[in-house]
Amino acid sequence: MTASGIADSAVETFAARERQRFLAANPASVALAERARQSLFGGVPMHWMSDWSTPSPLFVRHARGARFVDVDGHTYVDFCLGDTGAMFGHSPAPIARALAEQGADGLTTMLPGEDAVVAGELLAARFGLPFWQVATTATDANRFVVRWARAITGRKRLLVFDGCYHGTVDDTLVRCRDGRTVHRPGLLGQARNLAKTSRAVPFNDLAALEAALAGGDVAALLCEPAMTNIGMVLPDPGYLDQVRALTRRYGTLLIVDETHTLSTGPGGCTRAWGLQPDFITLGKPIAGGVPCSVYGCTAEMARAMHLARQHASQHGGHGHSGMGTTLSANALAMRCMRVNLEQVMTEAAYAHMLPLAQRLAAGFRRVIAGHGLAWSVTELGARCEFQFCPTPPRSGAEAEAAFHDALQRALHLYLINRGLLITPFHNMTLCCPDTTEADVARLVTTLDEALGELLALPGARLA
Template identity: 85%
Template sequence: MTASGIADRAVEILAARERARFLEQNPKSVTLAERARHSLFGGVPMHWMSDWSTPCPLFVSRAQGARFYDVDGHEYLDFCLGDTGSMFGHSPAPIARAIAEQGANGLTTMLPGEDAVVAGERLAERFGLPYWQVATTATDANRFVLRWARAITGRNTLLVFDGCYHGTVDDTLVRFKEGRTVHRPGLLGQARNLAKYSRAIPFNDLQALEAALAQGDVAAVLCEPAMTNIGMVLPDPGYHQRLRELTRQYGTLLIIDETHTISTGPGGCTRAWNLQPDFITLGKPIAGGVPCSVYGCTAEMAQAMQIVRQHAGEHGEVHGHSGMGTTLSANALAMHCMRANLEEVMTEQAYAHMLPLAARLAEGFRRLIDKHGLAWSVTELGARCEFQFCAKPPRTGAEAEAAFHDHLQQTLHLYLINRGILITPFHNMTLCCPDTRTEDVDRLTDTLDQALGELLALPGARIA
């Protein structure tokens, strides 16, 4: 097999070298990995933590700003940043201060404080939607909004895009294959047929979009403004405008999931691209890395939510279990950190630093691709960018997936890790934070240049 003009045999030679190097220079991680096998399933606290490119898990001792340190004492430039959870750097000073302040003043009470009011006001100013609710994860926020959408519209079907990412919401774990909706590969323990009330279509396909909506049964479209987890896929010009027109035409609500695309700017793509959603959801980075998520809605949706709550209660009273919310939702610690994050961390000034660095990184990737004569491309979205193993940026999730070459990708990632640089696993995405420096960006491109040079210098590496 070949991928992107590079022979698999050459990739394996470089990978073998890098695996040996990792094991040699990380003895404490190796020891911890062996110890962990006896108490943690797969040797890690969450099973996907063993899916990185390293031959055993890399154990972290601490993280600060755009850097983290492993148990063997190595320093790393971090362009993964907790896959957006630490989008504004690890432990920003205002978040560390907020944690210490609230730690002495109660962590959770099931009652609101002033922080909640201020956070709601800041969110409304930032995104333009007047009403907000707080949950714990983006998965929860998406689940809860989907319940509201079904209750408001009286419809059951959810429309998503093939290759989408909305956390672990069951209804979204579907793919579009051979003209029909099927369960996502690898899905475990699902007892019901998700395709009964979920419909997947290709991104950027307006004909498929209108055909799906015209059936008249779609409660909501749940949409990332740009796809970010199957490889970055940007919308075609005018796509979102037509999406909004069609959802309104067919009585379908529009939910915009900004959890990853908040990298675009302080108001995400919603503000930058004037998306006009009925609901917006946002998770990981909203409280500076402390578990927290939010969802916002228009005044019209808030009124409709109140009506369906009254209808669901007994004798017209608003009470009962809606199936939304958990005991730790909107806890005092999360609210205090979210307020600090919105006011002091997630600022216009932060983005003014991040965005030019990401643009510099994207341009650096393009220079490397041209220098080495590779049929690859680069996609940018605000503070994040990605190099992809295809000649043109993909337009659909299927095209992005077709460009994957897991072995090549993991080998390049391992090469970077062995030289103190981390990028997002599972694809080639990078993220710049307010603590990222120009020299950090240049070191990443220089090190990737070195990796490609060594790889392509191997006998028979380049395939015509």
């Protein structure tokens, strides 16, 4: 028996059929995968690209808007959108023009241009924090802000929520197990004990949060306003207000990572929910899919950062903060970020995306109810996700307990075989400005068909 209400044996029969269908329909991808194994580790340029539900990696030829075409000529409606990197669609026309124009005007100089000034002004107006810095990935932005927080407070400890995702920042790769902080399962090559400088507590648990803060040794709480990578987990009503109050009480800085939660609106949850972080970090979609990230801070934090730099320079450390890379804030990224903020990531874009996501979530609920399954659906702006549990999870541990990897992979593969892509590793979808009502209806109908075929197998439905 499984928590999903569907027998494992039926899931495997269903998945085996879909694997054969994929292999038969994608000879060019299969051939490229075999060729790639001679030069690329695991046959892909990043090893996790082979962790999708397909029996062989799927190779893309080109992508635009809400669609991409694979090397076998199949067209897909994309509800994954590069796991947020293409939140506003693949190659939006203004970004494509900016790439071409800036490509002829210089890519990187280690010096700023006017685009940087305009981008900073736009970020300040949109998110309400007055001062900004630019990095290359959200991982970089988070890592640098954690360093600033430690320098400002003089404390070493970082606090995160169990099941969090903040890129590959070492300090965040921990979990909470029976009240103890331990390394995240699967973590490779970590030489130091992260629990000495990091602490993980459950989301939506104010008592655990206060207990973790009460020692007065936590430099910062780094968090998403809603968890998005362990399965979507929304904050309880009033929870984030209490988080802010507790961090202030114990002298801990609050860092809000909005890389994924930009799905909520043009100013993320920070603007939509009236949050008051000391720092905010943003990555992936902020420059329309071009590698770029930013972090913003309050005026108080900016003053503290200046003092920290002055202190370091007095001890011979001028210019060696350990933050930033040569390609950070390059001219190409700055141009694309400015254009994205001005022309792509707009109120009008969200006015299209948000109602479609609501319609998709309603469709998921209708299909789930129609098949008599005890599953739930969670929404966050342009995102929604169906989860294999009767009520939406309130913590990372609850979300993880609802996982059914084999069922998820089987359903994802069924969708891929019929030209639909959703986010791997869990059942999250994202609507972009190019997503249509017909696309949403097609995904809902195809999921309905998948469940109908799966539940029709002998012994599939558990009592």
